[in-house]
Amino acid sequence: MNVRVGDRLKMKKPHPCGGDVFDVLRVGLDFRIRCAKCGRDVMVPRARIERHIKQIIPAGEEEPRV
């Protein structure tokens, strides 16, 4: 799975605030993502995030790459 900083991720499991779209702030062993709805940052291990990604929306694009 190819996720880059600046991409947006649509997740299968929403944030407690109800938002399911996250901006990627950092990639690596741990990903840092920010909820696009409430603005909170979350750290998620790569192994875990990959199972929960529904769609990747590349930086600068509106349409999902799928």
Ligand SMILES: [Zn+2]
């Ligand atoms: Zn949120």
